[in-house]
Amino acid sequence: MRATLYGWHLSYFTGKVLCYLRYKQIPFDHQAVNLLTLAWRIKRRTGELVMPVLVTAEGEWLQDSSHIIDRLEEAFPARPVIPSTPVQRFLAYLLEAWGDEWWVPVAMHTRWTHAENYALFEREAGASLLPKSPAFLQRLAAAKVAKGLRSYLPAVGVRPEQFDLLDAWTVDMLDLLERHFEQQQFLLGARPSLGDFGLVGTMYGHLGRDPWPARELVGPRPHLRAWIDRMASPQSLPDVGHDGDQLAPTLLPILRKICSEFLPLVEGINQQVRALLPQWPSGKVLPRRLADVEVRLGNGVFRRAALPYTLWMVQRALDCYRVMTLDEQEKLREFLATVGGLSWLTLELPRLQRRGLRVFFE
Numbered sequence: 001m002r003a004t005l006y007g008w009h010l011s012y013f014t015g016k017v018l019c020y021l022r023y024k025q026i027p028f029d030h031q032a033v034n035l036l037t038l039a040w041r042i043k044r045r046t047g048e049l050v051m052p053v054l055v056t057a058e059g060e061w062l063q064d065s066s067h068i069i070d071r072l073e074e075a076f077p078a079r080p081v082i083p084s085t086p087v088q089r090f091l092a093y094l095l096e097a098w099g100d101e102w103w104v105p106v107a108m109h110t111r112w113t114h115a116e117n118y119a120l121f122e123r124e125a126g127a128s129l130l131p132k133s134p135a136f137l138q139r140l141a142a143a144k145v146a147k148g149l150r151s152y153l154p155a156v157g158v159r160p161e162q163f164d165l166l167d168a169w170t171v172d173m174l175d176l177l178e179r180h181f182e183q184q185q186f187l188l189g190a191r192p193s194l195g196d197f198g199l200v201g202t203m204y205g206h207l208g209r210d211p212w213p214a215r216e217l218v219g220p221r222p223h224l225r226a227w228i229d230r231m232a233s234p235q236s237l238p239d240v241g242h243d244g245d246q247l248a249p250t251l252l253p254i255l256r257k258i259c260s261e262f263l264p265l266v267e268g269i270n271q272q273v274r275a276l277l278p279q280w281p282s283g284k285v286l287p288r289r290l291a292d293v294e295v296r297l298g299n300g301v302f303r304r305a306a307l308p309y310t311l312w313m314v315q316r317a318l319d320c321y322r323v324m325t326l327d328e329q330e331k332l333r334e335f336l337a338t339v340g341g342l343s344w345l346t347l348e349l350p351r352l353q354r355r356g357l358r359v360f361f362e
């Protein structure tokens, strides 16, 4: 039996897993998940109405792109996506968390604020949900899902008063990425790492495919376009490891921004989650979102709801630091000090476990 990936090209986290499976050359069938599978089979097995889900060749249902990748890295060690040297290893996890979590407002804003994107969503979501139904039912089904997704916009920070700030941030960051991909094939060097798969979530299904951002944001940046295309249609690279701990100078301004923007967001979420800790029973899932966190963005202040799940993603990076040798930890600290990121290592996150889209205290 081959693995089956349930998800849509439109979906952020499906894009991440799709690109990963292709790069790893893992045999799989891709099924654009339909309503019955989404609302019944997936819901029953994972407790969530969510994509992507991967059913392994052994028939196990895996949910959460990071969990899927962790499991597949064990089963398919060729072309590892987790570097073995300390700085790159930590950065691969950190970039994954940043790609998965930080970029969500950009992906949602560029899709839902520009009406011209809706035709593609309506067509693909409708045909996937109800493949054999008349077009008007497909349109209704797509509209229902669209309504659910739009209802998340304010929580993730897509609020009209923040559009200008978000647009300006996006242009600056895409310019930094363009400069980087002009110099290097992938974020950490000549082969993709977990970090590239995190970032491609936003870039594949949303910015690279929705007509407005594909034309206005990605089109004018040919090196970014080429990276998205490389991620989506990977060349077969020789099965050797990553390039050691060297990093391209063009990655450094990106890392500095991650430390000056994403780290404060994580600290803000952690503050709220820690405040719950004394009275919250272990094993009981936390609310999916808490109150707003404010972070400085460019010349302004950006507000978005705290998602406790984000801490689980960062915990992955900190776990990789914890098990390093003292010498490796020292090398990582030395590097992080140069990009303003030492505080990543002193974050005191409560120990979290994941259930579906939520987390709980151990």
Ligand SMILES: N[C@@H](CCC(=O)N[C@@H](CS)C(=O)NCC(=O)O)C(=O)O
Residues within 6 Å of the ligand: 011, 012, 013, 014, 049, 050, 051, 052, 063, 064, 065, 066, 100, 357
């Ligand atoms: N952290 C999960 C997130 C999965 C996720 O949020 N998927 C979106 C589609 S891209 C979804 O199904 N969302 C439904 C919801 O949030 O209720 C992962 O990495 O797989």
